[in-house]
Amino acid sequence: MSSEFPKGFFWGGATAANQLEGAWNIDGRGPSVDDHFTGGTKDTPRRITVDIQPDLLYPNHDGVDFYHRYEEDIALIAEMGFTMFRMSISWSRIYPRGDDEQPNEAGLAFYDRVFDCLRAHHIEPLVTLSHYEMPYHLVEKYNGWASRELIGFFETYCKTVFQRYRDKVTYWLTFNEINVGTKELGAMLETGIIQGFEGPASKIETSLQLRYQALHHQFVASGRVVAFAHERYPQFKMGNMDCFILSYPETCDPQDVLATQAEMRRMNWFSSDIQVRGAYPSYAQRFFRENGIELEVGKGDLDDIARGKVDFYTFSYYMSGTVGTHEGHAACQGNMVRGGLNPYLEQTEWGWQIDPTGLRVALNEIYDRYQIPLMVVENGMGAKDELTGDDRIHDTYRIAYLKKHVLAMREALRDGVDLIGYTWWGPIDLVSAGTGEMRKRYGFIYVDKHDDGSGTNRRVRKDSFFAYQKIIASNGAEG
Ligand code: BG6
Numbered sequence: 001m002s003s004e005f006p007k008g009f010f011w012g013g014a015t016a017a018n019q020l021e022g023a024w025n026i027d028g029r030g031p032s033v034d035d036h037f038t039g040g041t042k043d044t045p046r047r048i049t050v051d052i053q054p055d056l057l058y059p060n061h062d063g064v065d066f067y068h069r070y071e072e073d074i075a076l077i078a079e080m081g082f083t084m085f086r087m088s089i090s091w092s093r094i095y096p097r098g099d100d101e102q103p104n105e106a107g108l109a110f111y112d113r114v115f116d117c118l119r120a121h122h123i124e125p126l127v128t129l130s131h132y133e134m135p136y137h138l139v140e141k142y143n144g145w146a147s148r149e150l151i152g153f154f155e156t157y158c159k160t161v162f163q164r165y166r167d168k169v170t171y172w173l174t175f176n177e178i179n180v181g182t183k184e185l186g187a188m189l190e191t192g193i194i195q196g197f198e199g200p201a202s203k204i205e206t207s208l209q210l211r212y213q214a215l216h217h218q219f220v221a222s223g224r225v226v227a228f229a230h231e232r233y234p235q236f237k238m239g240n241m242d243c244f245i246l247s248y249p250e251t252c253d254p255q256d257v258l259a260t261q262a263e264m265r266r267m268n269w270f271s272s273d274i275q276v277r278g279a280y281p282s283y284a285q286r287f288f289r290e291n292g293i294e295l296e297v298g299k300g301d302l303d304d305i306a307r308g309k310v311d312f313y314t315f316s317y318y319m320s321g322t323v324g325t326h327e328g329h330a331a332c333q334g335n336m337v338r339g340g341l342n343p344y345l346e347q348t349e350w351g352w353q354i355d356p357t358g359l360r361v362a363l364n365e366i367y368d369r370y371q372i373p374l375m376v377v378e379n380g381m382g383a384k385d386e387l388t389g390d391d392r393i394h395d396t397y398r399i400a401y402l403k404k405h406v407l408a409m410r411e412a413l414r415d416g417v418d419l420i421g422y423t424w425w426g427p428i429d430l431v432s433a434g435t436g437e438m439r440k441r442y443g444f445i446y447v448d449k450h451d452d453g454s455g456t457n458r459r460v461r462k463d464s465f466f467a468y469q470k471i472i473a474s475n476g477a478e479g
Contacts, residue, residue, distance in 0.1 A: 004410055004413055004414060004476070004477075005409075005410065005413060005475045005476035005477075006413070006420070007475070009419075009420065009421060009422075009475060009476070010083050010084035010124060010126075010375070010420060010421030010422070010423070011081065011082060011083055011084065011421070011422060011423075011471070011472040011475075011476075012077070012082040012083060012084035012085050012086065012123070012124075012126075012421070012422070012423040012424070012427075013077060013082060013085060013086065013423050013424045013425070013426070013427025013428075013444075014085075014086035014087075014126075014377050014378050014423040014424065014425050014426070014427075015066075015085075015086065015087050015088070015426065015427070015428065015430060016087075016088045016128065016131035016132060016133075016176065016430075016433070017087065017088045017089060017090035017093070017131065017133070018032055018034040018035075018060050018063070018088075018090060018131065018132060018133045018431075019034075019060065019063060019426075019430040019431040019432075019433060020063045020064055020066040020087075020428070020430045020431075021063050021065075021066045021067045021090065022060075022061065022062040022063035022064065022065045022066065022067050022068075023063075023065070023067035023068065024058075024060065024061040024062070024063075025061075026067065027093075027104075027106035027107065027110065028093075028096060028104040028105075028106045028107060029090065029092055029093040029096060029104070029107060030092040030093075030095075030096025030097050030098075030135050030136070030137060031052070031092065031135070031136040031137075032060075032090060032091070032092045032133040032134065032135060032136055033132070033133050033134055033136055033139060033144075033188075033189065033192050033194070034060045034132060034133050034189065034433075035052065035058055035060055035061060035136065036048055036049055036050070036052065036058070036136060037058065037060065037201065037436060038056050038057060038058055038059075038436065039057050039058070039059045039435075039436035039437065039451060040201075040435045040436050040437070041435055041437060042333070042350050042351070042435060042437075042440075045200040045201045045202040045203075046200075046201045046435065046436045047198075047199060047200055047201065048188070048194060048197055048198060048199065048200075048201055048204070049198055050196065050197075050198050057452070057453050059431045059436045059437075059438065059451075059453070060431055060436070062449075062453065063430060063431055064428060064429060064430050064431070064447045064449050064457060065457045066428070067110070069457065069459075070113070070114050070117060071117055072459060073428055073445070073459070074114075074117045074118055074121055074123070075121070076428070076445055076459060076461070076465075077121075077123065077427060077428075077445075078121035078122075078123060079469070080427070080444065080465060080468055080469045080472060081468075081469055081472035081473055082121075082123050082427075082472070083122070083123060083124060083472075084123065084124045084125075084126055084171075084421055084423055085118055085123050085124070085125055085126065085423075086125075086126040086127075086128065086173075086377050086378075086423040087114070087125060087126075087127060087128070088127065088128035088129070088130070088131035088133075088176065089111055089127060089128075089129060089161055090107070090133060091129075091130060091133060091134055091135055091157055092133070092134070092135035092136070093107035093110065093111075094107045094108060094157055094160060094161060095135060095153070095156070095157050095160075096135060096137075097135050097137035097138075098134060098135035098137050098138040098150075098153050098157075099137070099138070099141070099149075099153050103157075103160050108160075108161075108164055111161075111164075111165065112164070112165075112168070115165060115168035115169060116168070119168065124170070124171065125168070125169050125171070126171040126172075126173065126375075126377065126421075126423065127161075127165075127169050127171065127172050127173070128172075128173045128174075128175075128176050128241065129154075129157075129158055129161070129172060129173065129174050129175070129225070130154070130174065130175050130176065131176035132176055132177075132189035132190060132433060133189075134150075134192045138150060138153065138192060139192045139193075139194055139195055140195065142195075143192075143193055143194075143195035144191050144192025144193045144194070144195070144214065145181075145190075145191040145192060145193065145214035145215070145217045145218055146191070146193045146195075146210055146213060146214045146217075147217070148217055148298065150217055150221065151217055151220055151221045151224065154221045154225070155221065155224055155225060155228070158225040158228075158229075159225075159228065162225075162228075162229060162232070162233060162236070166233055166236075169236075170235060170236060170237055171236075171237050171239065172229065172236060172237070172238050172239065173238075173239045173240065173241045173314060173377070174221075174222040174225060174226065174238070174239075174240065174241070174275075174310075175190070175218055175222060175240075175241060176190075176241050177190065177241060177242060177243035177316060178190065178215070178218060178219075178222070178240065178241065178242065178271045178275070179242045179243055179267060179268065179270065179271040179272075180243050181211060181214065181215045181218065181271075182208075182211055182212070182215065182266065182267075182270075183267075186243070187204075187206055187211050187214075188201060188204060188206075189433065190218075191211065191214035191215065191218070193206050193210055193211070193214050208291050208292075208293055209292065209293050209294070212288070212293050212295060213295060213296060215271075216295050216296075216297065216301070219271075219274050219275070219305055220298070220301045220304050220305060222240070222275060222308055223275075223278075223304040223305040223306070223307060223308025224304045224308060225238075225308070226238045226307075226308035226309070226310060227304065227307040227308045237311045237312060238310050238311050238312075239310050239311065239312045239313065239314045239375070240271070240272055240275035240276065240310045240313060240314065241314045241315065241316070241377060242268065242271055242272050242313075242314075242315045242316070243267075243315070243316050244268055244315040244316065244317050244362050244366070245267050245268065245319065245320065245321055245334065245339060246264075246268075246317075246320040246321070246355070246358040246361060246362050246365075247260050247263045247264050247267070247320065247321050247322065247323045247339065247340075248260065248320060248321075248322050248323070248342065249322070249323060249324070250322045250323060250324025250325075250326065250329055250340060251324060251326065253325065253326070255325045256323060256324050256325050256326070259323050259324070259325050260322075260323040263323045265281070265283055265287075266287065269281065269369070270284065272313060272366075272370070274305060275308075275309070275310050276309060276310055276313055276370045276372065277309065277370075278305055278306040278307070278308065278309040279302070279305065279306060280302075280305075310372075311372065311373075312372055312373040312374065312375060312420070313366060313370055313372055313373070313374050313375075314374070314375040314376075314377040315362070315366070315374075315375075315376065315377065315378075316376075316377060316378030316379065316425065317358075317359050317362055317376055317378070317379050317405075318334075318352055318378070318379060318380070318381075318425075319332075319334060319339070319352045319353045319354065319355060319358075320339070320342065320345070320353055320355040320358035321334070321338075321339015321340050321341075321342070321353065322339065322340035322341060322342050323339075323340055324340055329341075332347070332351055332352075332353055333347075333350060333351030333352060334352060339353070341353075342355075348381050348382060348383060349382070349383060349384060350382050350435075350440060352381070352382070354381065354401060354404075356401075356404035356405045356407065356408040357408060359376070359379070359405055359408040359409065359412070360408040360409075360411050360412045360415070363376075363408075363409070363412035363415075363417045363419060364412060364415055364417060367412075367416075367417040367418060367419075371418075372418075373418045373419075373420045374417065374418060374419050374420065375419070375420055375421040375422070375423070376409065376419070376421070376422045376423070377421070377423045378423065378424075378425040379405055379422070379424060379425060380398075380401070380402075380424050380425035380426060380442040381397070381398055381401045381442065382432065382440035382441065382442055383395065383397055383398060383440070383441060383442075384439050384440075384441065385429075385441050385446060385462065387446065387460065391460060392460075392462075392463065393446050393460065393462040393463060394462075394463050395462045395463055395464045396463070398442075398444075398462070398464045399463060399464050399467040402424070402464065402467065402468060402471070403467070403471075406422075406471055406476055409422060409476070410476060424442075424444070424468070425442050426441075426442030426443055427442075427443055427444050427445060427468075428443050428444075428445045428447060428459070429441045429442065429443035429445065429446055429447040429449070430442070430443070430447075437451055438450055438451050438455075439451055443462065444461070444462055444464045444465040444468050445459050445460070445461060445462065445465060446459065446460040446461075446462050447459060448460070
């Protein structure tokens with residue numbers, strides 16, 4: 001089959017500093033929000049503690065030691081043929097407390113080394129400025145994004161890294177999955193509004209008022225840094241990043257259709273309407289009114305949002321869900337959000353509904369709406385892997401998932417969608433954001449690291465490593 005993926009299409013993988021790097025308190029790095037989350041499982045939520053307790057395990061502290069192994073890891077992804085690597089910068093490695101006067105040189109130097117290594121392998125970095133983390137001090141002192149003051153701290157941090165890496169990085173994303181700031185676990189990781197909270201992550205209760213106010217501050221911050229980047233560094237390409245959960249109506253009852261539209265607006269369109277079009281959507285006003293949300297909008301905020309429109313749209317895509325208004329509508333699992341069950345779809349072991357056709361639907365819907373280049377910057381399946389006697393991992397399930405999603409992208413390209421890149425989530429096994437587990441593996445590269453913190457961190461190529469290598473080498477034809 002011929003490829004039909006455009007020449008220069010970016011193939012790669014995506015990671016986040018807090019789930020990958022480890023070295024949480026090395027070379028001047030300050031503690032970050034996720035360093036206060038213990039490990040959990042599918043059925044046991046991660047706990048948040050105000051102080052780091054010596055008898056508890058905090059899996060993000062060690063990650064999978066990318067901090068010390070980045071050269072080996074980058075050589076491996078280069079061997080797979082990656083042309084793009086999505087990674088995030090740990091804010092607290094650069095500004096350990098977030099409101100410091102001066103950046104931490106050792107932290108800046110680390111990312112210099114990583115970017116240089118990527119460039120040496122002809123891999124384009126795609127850098128997320130904030131991926132589910134912020135210096136914990138900003139939580140303690142300001143209650144995270146609930147405070148307007150974070151806008152200024154974030155700007156300072158972004159300006160520092162823009163200036164430092166201006167010749168090494170072209171593609172930037174402001175906030176990872178900004179839209180999950182409205183939901184459950186996402187609200188904690190995305191907005192850091194967990195000041196003083198201690199207990200299971202599922203038990204925190206934050207008002208919609210607070211979540212949307214925090215998000216408003218993030219939209220303003222995003223707008224300001226995007227506008228600044230466009231003005232100062234015209235070579236930069238600035239993107240948003242949304243968690244796209246496609247929702248289908250459970251039945252053709254118009255009430256279900258209406259409820260699905262409302263959910264799609266709230267979950268998927270609200271944030272990107274703001275970041276791509278540069279304004280709050282018209283439907284937001286009624287939603288705010290009916291939910292008692294009164295945003296405090298500062299002078300100039302809406303102009304900042306209007307000036308900070310992104311150049312390309314990126315999103316994560318793992319699953320779809322259903323929305324229904326009838327009794328008995330069953331729920332399905334997800335990490336940051338929950339959806340409704342769809343009897344036509346299979347699920348991963350963690351209950352995420354696998355829907356490659358939904359990716360094609362999503363790509364078409366998004367492109368119809370915004371008409372700017374798109375990237376799928378997260379997609380993948382978490383699964384338990386077994387190391388066999390011959391030191392191999394025969395992850396046929398992951399290969400099947402990958403191929404079906406590549407096929408869906410190919411069809412979307414045929415439909416006319418301007419899709420420019422695909423970065424698989426967690427090409428190297430890393431700590432799960434939702435559960436803190438290691439056994440929930442996404443990688444093409446196995447890491448010998450386990451839920452109890454044991455393991456050598458040795459890397460092993462899985463069968464999917466070679467499958468993805470072939471897909472990339474054929475520019476998507478083989479898959
Ligand atoms: C996305 C996040 O929501 O999903 C990642 O951006 C996360 O940080 C990924 O790791 C997979 O979710 P999980 O909970 O399985 O790690």
